[in-house]
Amino acid sequence: ILNVEQSPQSLHVQEGDSTNFTCSFPSSNFYALHWYRWETAKSPEALFVMTLNGDEKKKGRISATLNTKEGYSYLYIKGSQPEDSATYLCARGYSTLTFGKGTMLLVSP
């Protein structure tokens, strides 16, 4: 993997469903993995910054895991709510960030 890749590109779930997204990245020269939540016309909101292999972070109903050896991170949302609808971005790097294209999540009531 040469770039940061995210899947799926978009996702439509019902309120209450749990969901997860994948971020894949080059495992060599790894320093940090960032997750952001972005609603159009607003500031991307930092969710997590993870640096160590095996890191697990949690913020309310959202959690993330990191595997630096195989180059992937998962973001989980438990019991999705309509207000979770946003684009979820992951980025690799410490100073300059390399972003994936994002996963667009739509949660219907």
Add this chain to the structure above:
Amino acid sequence: EAGVTQFPSHSVIEKGQTVTLRCDPISGHDNLYWYRRVMGKEIKFLLHFVKESKQDESGMPNNRFLAERTGGTYSTLKVQPAELEDSGVYFCASSQSFTFDFAGGQKRRNEQFFGPGTRLTVL
């Protein structure tokens, strides 16, 4: 604490015109970054300032783009003359000063705080 602010929020200009975008970072943040998202693509790094110095400008697309950060506070990004392909959302981000610290296996995280972006449309 005020977040990163950007001005204007939207700008529509014609090809060949000049536009200047402004970013005010979080007070006390030495690091300031410019990124750009072209429609349908990923957010891409343009430039990194540490205080008033350009630390890394490897992402600047060409010499039509000029970024400044006089005094190490706010920054401006000027596009002159603008071309159609310059359309997109220009984000600014800031972070505190950081040093690499590997003591005990700990790494200092460099959390970057983003502004809402300036949506630039070149017609």
